[in-house]
Structure formats: C-alpha cells, structure tokens
Amino acid sequence: MTDTRFTGTTSYVATDDLMMAVNAAVTLERPILVKGEPGTGKTQLALEVASALGKPLFEWHIKSTTKAQQGLYEYDAVARLRDSQLGDDRVHDIANYIQKGKIWEAFASDEQPVLLIDEIDKADIEFPNDLLRELDRMEFYVYETQQLVAARHRPIIVITSNNEKELPDAFLRRCFFHYIKFPDQDTMARIVDVHYPALKKNLLSEALNAFYKIREVPGLKKKPSTSELLDWIKLLLAEDIPPEALRSDDKRKAIPPLYGALLKNEQDVHLFERLVFLDRGAGHR
Amino acid sequence: MLIPFFYMLREGGMNTSITELLTLLEAMKRGVAGTSVDDFYYLARAALVKDESQLDRFDRIFAAYFNGIEDGLGDLFEELPEDWLRRQAELLLSEEERARIEALGGFEELMKALRERLEEQDERHEGGSKWIGTAGTSPFGAYGYNPEGVRIGQHGSRHRSAVKVWDRREYRNLDDSVELGTRNIKVALRRLRKFAREGAADQLDLEDTIDKTARNAGLLDIRMVPERHNAVKVLLCLDIGGSMDDHVRVCEELFSAAGSEFKHLEYFYFHNFIYESLWKDNRRRHSERVPTLDITHKYGADYKLIFVGDATMSPYEIVYAGGSVEHWNEEPGAVWIKRLLNTYQKAIWLNPEPRERWDFTPSIKLTREIMDDRMFPLTISGLDAGIKALH
Numbered sequence: 032m033t034d035t036r037f038t039g040t041t042s043y044v045a046t047d048d049l050m051m052a053v054n055a056a057v058t059l060e061r062p063i064l065v066k067g068e069p070g071t072g073k074t075q076l077a078l079e080v081a082s083a084l085g086k087p088l089f090e091w092h093i094k095s096t097t098k099a100q101q102g103l104y105e106y107d108a109v110a111r112l113r114d115s116q117l118g119d120d121r122v123h124d125i126a127n128y129i130q131k132g133k134i135w136e137a138f139a140s141d142e143q144p145v146l147l148i149d150e151i152d153k154a155d156i157e158f159p160n161d162l163l164r165e166l167d168r169m170e171f172y173v174y175e176t177q178q179l180v181a182a183r184h185r186p187i188i189v190i191t192s193n194n195e196k197e198l199p200d201a202f203l204r205r206c207f208f209h210y211i212k213f214p215d216q217d218t219m220a221r222i223v224d225v226h227y228p229a230l231k232k233n234l235l236s237e238a239l240n241a242f243y244k245i246r247e248v249p250g251l252k253k254k255p256s257t258s259e260l261l262d263w264i265k266l267l268l269a270e271d272i273p274p275e276a277l278r279s280d281d282k283r284k285a286i287p288p289l290y291g292a293l294l295k296n297e298q299d300v301h302l303f304e305r306l307v308f309l310d311r312g313a314g315h316r
Numbered sequence: 317m318l319i320p321f322f323y324m325l326r327e328g329g330m331n332t333s334i335t336e337l338l339t340l341l342e343a344m345k346r347g348v349a350g351t352s353v354d355d356f357y358y359l360a361r362a363a364l365v366k367d368e369s370q371l372d373r374f375d376r377i378f379a380a381y382f383n384g385i386e387d388g389l390g391d392l393f394e395e396l397p398e399d400w401l402r403r404q405a406e407l408l409l410s411e412e413e414r415a416r417i418e419a420l421g422g423f424e425e426l427m428k429a430l431r432e433r434l435e436e437q438d439e440r441h442e443g444g445s446k447w448i449g450t451a452g453t454s455p456f457g458a459y460g461y462n463p464e465g466v467r468i469g470q471h472g473s474r475h476r477s478a479v480k481v482w483d484r485r486e487y488r489n490l491d492d493s494v495e496l497g498t499r500n501i502k503v504a505l506r507r508l509r510k511f512a513r514e515g516a517a518d519q520l521d522l523e524d525t526i527d528k529t530a531r532n533a534g535l536l537d538i539r540m541v542p543e544r545h546n547a548v549k550v551l552l553c554l555d556i557g558g559s560m561d562d563h564v565r566v567c568e569e570l571f572s573a574a575g576s577e578f579k580h581l582e583y584f585y586f587h588n589f590i591y592e593s594l595w596k597d598n599r600r601r602h603s604e605r606v607p608t609l610d611i612t613h614k615y616g617a618d619y620k621l622i623f624v625g626d627a628t629m630s631p632y633e634i635v636y637a638g639g640s641v642e643h644w645n646e647e648p649g650a651v652w653i654k655r656l657l658n659t660y661q662k663a664i665w666l667n668p669e670p671r672e673r674w675d676f677t678p679s680i681k682l683t684r685e686i687m688d689d690r691m692f693p694l695t696i697s698g699l700d701a702g703i704k705a706l707h
Contacts, residue, residue: 059343210368
C-alpha cells in the first residue's frame with residue numbers, strides 16, 4: 032500500500048490534510064470530493080494524483096447541459112437512421128451506435144485509472160443522484176445491448192465542485208470530502224517556489240505581502256487566488272520589476288505594478304484604486 | 317469504538333450518518349491514518365464532514381471530545397493504586413535513583429507534582445512545555461515510574477500537537493455564513509421556472525421525433541410537446557433607504573439575479589411600507605410615481621408578488637392614516653398592502669433581518685400577520701421556502 036500513497040509532486044504542494052483525504056480515498060476506493068475557492072488547484076489535484084501514482088487519467092468536464100447518461104454511454108440514433116437510409120450493413124448491430132462515455136472508458140481501463148469529474152455543480156441538480164449506483168457499485172447496465180459494464184479496477188474518482196449548487200446528501204455520504212482552504216503565507220511561498228524555483232527571496236516575500244494585502248481589501252467581489260498570484264509573479268519576472276517597487280510603505284507608489292493580473296473585476300479595480308488614493312491622501316496629511 | 321464520538325457529533329447538530337462512520341472505521345482498519353492523532357483528525361474530517369460550513373462545528377466537537385478523553389485519563393491516573401506504583405518504583409529504580417527522589421521530596425510529592433502538571437496541561441494546552449519538552453530531565457520521563465504514567469505523557473504530547481490543528485478553528489468564518497451570492501440566488505429563483513411546460517401538446521419536438529423515429533427503425537413517429545411556457549411573472553417591490561441601507565448588498569444581488577432569471581419582471585421601490593404610490597427610479601422618486609392602484613390594474617393576477625424589506629419601522633406607519641414618515645397618507649399602509657394581496661394571491665415577503673430578531677420588532681410581527689405568515693428570511697434556505705410558498 033505504501034507505493035500508492037500520495038505525497039504531493041514536484042509541481043504540486045499538498046498539505047497534510049489533503050494528502051490524508053486523498054490517501055483515504057485511494058485506499059478505500061471511494062470518490063473524493065474537493066471544494067474550495069476558484070483557483071486553488073482543485074482540478075490540478077486529479078492531474079497530480081494521476082502523475083504521482085503513475086496511473087492513466089480520464090477527464091470528464093461537466094457543463095450545464097451535461098447529463099449523467101453521457102458519462103456512461105450514448106446511443107447515436109441519428110447515425111443509425113442515416114445508415115438505414117443508405118442501406119449500410121452496420122445498421123443491424125445496435126452496438127455499432129453505442130458510444131462510450133468517460134466513465135465507461137475509465138471502467139474499461141487495463142490498470143486502475145484516475146477519473147476526474149470536474150465541476151459537478153455545473154450540471155443539473157439531479158445529476159449527482161443519477162450517478163449514485165454507478166459510483167457505488169462501479170457498474171452500469173447498457174439497455175440497448177443488454178450488457179453489464181463493470182469496472183475492471185475501481186477507479187480513483189476525484190470530483191470537484193465550486194459550490195454553485197448544493198449536492199445531495201446521498202451523494203455526499205459516499206465520498207470523502209476535502210475543502211482546500213486558502214493557503215497561508217508559508218504554504219504559498221512553497222507553492223510559488225515549486226513554480227518559480229529561481230525566484231529571488233526578497234521579491235517573493237514582497238510579492239506575497241502585497242498579494243495578501245490585496246486579499247484583505249474589504250468588499251472585493253473576487254479575491255485574487257493562487258493561480259492569479261502565479262500569473263502575476265510570471266509577469267513581474269517578465270518585466271523584471273525590482274522587489275522594492277512592491278513595497279507599499281511608500282505612499283506615492285502604493286499601487287503594486289501590474290495589479291491587473293490580480294484583480295479581474297472592473298469594480299474591484301476601481302475600488303482598489305480609490306482606496307489607494309484615499310490612503311495616499313491620508314499619507315500627505 | 318468511536319460510537320460516543322459519533323453521537324456527540326449528531327447531538328452537536330451534524331448530520332453524520334452511519335455509512336460515514338463505517339467508512340471511517342474501515343479506513344482506520346486499513347491503516348490509512350497510521351497512529352498519530354493529527355492523522356486521525358484529518359481522516360475523520362475527510363470521512364465525516366461533507367460541507368465546509370460544518371468544519372468549524374466539527375473542530376469544536378472534536379476538541380471537546382478529545383479533551384474529555386484527556387480528563388478521563390486523569391481520572392484513570394488517580395485511580396491507580398498507590399501501593400502498586402510504589403512497588404513498581406522499588407522494583408525498577410536503583411538505590412541512587414531512589415535517593416534522588418527522596419531529595420525531590422519523596423514519592424508522594426513527586427506524584428503530586430505529576431498530577432499538578434497534568435492538570436495544568438488540561439487547562440491550557442500549551443502549558444505543558446516542561447512536561448513534554450524536558451522529558452529527559454523531568455522526573456517522570458527520566459525514571460519511567462510506571463508504564464501507565466508514560467503513556468499518559470505520550471498521549472498528552474500527541475494530543476497537544478493535534479490540538480494546534482483543530483483549536484485553531486480556521487474554518488470559523490465559514491460556519492453558518494452561507495454566502496448568498498448572485499449565483500446562489502439564481503439557483504433558488506430557478507425553482508420558480510419548474511412549471512414552464514404546461515398545456516396542450518401543440519409543438520413539434522424535433523429532437524424527440526428524430527430519436528423515436530430512429531428507434532422505430534425509420535418509421536416516422538411524430539412527437540409533440542406543449543409550448544414552452546416561460547410564463548412566470550414576478551412583481552418585485554423593494555424597500556429602499558433608511559434602515560435598508562445595511563442590506564443594500566444582498567438586495568442588489570437578489571435584484572440582479574432576479575433580473576436575469578425572469579423575463580417578466582417588474583420592480584418598484586417603496587420606503588418602509590406600501591402606500592398609494594410606488595416609484596421605479598430612486599432619483600426621481602418625488603416626481604415620477606406610479607399609483608399603486610394602477611399597478612394592480614396593469615399587471616394581472618398571475619404575477620407573483622415579492623416584497624423585500626426589513627419591515628422595521630414604527631407600527632404607526634402601518635396601521636394609521638398619516639403614519640408615513642415621508643408624506644401624509646390618506647389611508648393606512650395596511651389597507652394598501654391588503655389591496656395588493658387581494659389581487660396577487662401568490663405573495664411573499666423577504667426580510668433581510670435575521671430571523672431571531674423578528675419577534676422583538678412589533679412592526680415585523682404586524683407585517684407577518686398581514687402577510688399570513690408568508691415572511692421569509694433573505695437567506696438561501698429562506699428563499700427556497702419562499703419560492704415554495706409562491707407555487
């Protein structure tokens with residue numbers, strides 16, 4: 032069992048509690064549900080688990096129109112109708128028109144796969160309920176061909192949610208749950224270090240200070256998150272901004288450079304500029 | 317095992333199920349958590365908590381339960397027969413060591429000190445630094461008086477490191493603050509759309525026709541559906557200004573969500589209570605007013621009426637003619653709202669004030685009575701209940 036323990040990867044910093052949740056899910060072969068602020072690496076987790084454990088990855092991205100059935104299989108009736116008009120021989124075997132969905136693909140995998148069900152909350156409210164049996168027993172029935180598809184190896188299922196809809200209790204009971212909380216400054220330094228190993232120490236600490244200060248601005252509609260911070264640092268590096276420029280003690284240069292990478296909302300940018308302006312006024316007095 | 321903990325969680329208001337407890341036990345049996353209490357805490361959290369708003373509650377119950385364990389161990393310690401302890405000591409200790417114990421004040425003193433330190437640790441979690449940190453030099457660790465004693469010490473130290481995790485209560489601000497974002501409101505409002513397809517099937521369902529025809533091996537099978545009837549019509553009346561200033565944000569969100577969710581949405585503003593006229597533009601509220609009677613005539617009875625307001629005012633503003641704070645009203649507000657309610661059978665009042673305060677504000681009680689108790693808090697659950705009442 033030790034060889035299948037997930038301990039983070041060279042490009043992903045996992046906290047202790049996250050590792051525990053993942054390992055519990057891997058050992059017990061139950062789905063793990065990951066929630067958290069947007070941009071804290073929920074989707075990335077599945078990719079990293081797959082690469083850390085050396086398992087194939089199947090990704091199923093959910094949209095508002097996605098039906099549970101599409102993850103299992105789809106019966107392409109239109110193609111069959113067309114073939115029947117053209118007199119194609121394939122038309123006699125209905126199996127020719129069954130298209131496998133992501134869950135089927137994962138069930139049919141030769142080794143234990145990782146299956147990502149991304150943003151499950153985007154789909155219809157009933158969506159998770161429609162998958163209860165499939166996720167529990169890891170099997171489903173294809174009515175058109177009278178065939179039972181069972182998983183050859185129970186996949187490690189990672190489900191992410193952005194909390195746009197509440198998920199049904201019956202579904203939640205079958206999962207392990209982890210809430211990725213926003214990383215503290217130390218963890219964040221490790222995360223940045225993983226992405227930009229050559230970053231100068233003082234630039235990093237100045238950037239982090241500025242970043243957390245912006246996060247604390249009251250009334251922001253969308254607080255900047257990890258992925259925005261990483262983008263911002265990339266920009267800072269590209270522009271070769273000196274660390275001193277990030278220090279906001281100097282009131283005249285209080286706005287951090289390139290803050291557009293951190294604030295994605297027009298109202299937030301206005302709010303921020305206004306606050307800085309007020310602050311600057313206070314500094315002169 | 318863990319059953320008392322499970323019941324404590326349930327009593328603490330978490331809806332943890334037996335399935336989840338069994339999952340946790342299975343995970344422990346399979347050795348997922350190893351031996352440290354920290355690991356156990358993380359594992360229990362992943363298995364038993366399914367909603368981030370419950371995390372803080374879980375932390376508190378976990379702390380309470382495991383502090384209880386510590387207290388229990390304290391009792392256990394007290395119940396250890398002293399004779400037995402003494403005999404163990406004599407068995408295990410050399411002459412020299414016993415001499416040093418005498419120097420410390422004898423066996424009783426030593427035990428007393430140990431007990432005191434244990435209690436100290438119970439009281440404040442970081443107090444045990446001398447107890448754990450200096451295990452090498454402390455009399456307890458160094459001599460190993462009895463195995464039980466050592467075990468207590470170890471437990472204490474493990475427990476202490478774990479306490480750091482759950483006593484920090486990092487999830488505090490997630491608890492009960494179910495965020496009422498625009499998205500959430502939209503999802504709640506969307507339930508009003510449920511009755512969308514009703515009536516006679518008079519429209520060709522192209523997709524279903526193709527599907528059924530194909531399944532029918534090419535024989536045409538025409539499918540009809542009722543016309544999509546997105547006919548939910550909503551009349552939104554918002555209280556504005558004064559005591560409502562505290563709730564501007566949530567009202568803004570409700571308004572923007574409602575605006576994009578309903579095709580037939582009409583909105584009007586009022587101040588504190590409904591009188592003979594309302595207005596649509598707050599900047600021209602004095603010049604451009606719409607008589608309330610016109611509204612009831614213009615918008616049919618199939619509109620659903622939603623009031624949004626804190627209903628916090630002087631009761632005079634509701635029941636007396638001339639009670640309004642802004643103008644002289646010929647008829648009391650209660651009369652006007654009843655006229656609206658007579659026209660619109662489906663009506664609710666959403667109140668951003670917390671539910672607990674409703675009973676202490678006479679005007680809220682009064683408004684609830686007028687609304688036949690159809691007042692709901694402006695939270696996700698309140699909105700859900702309100703939308704149900706609108707059906």
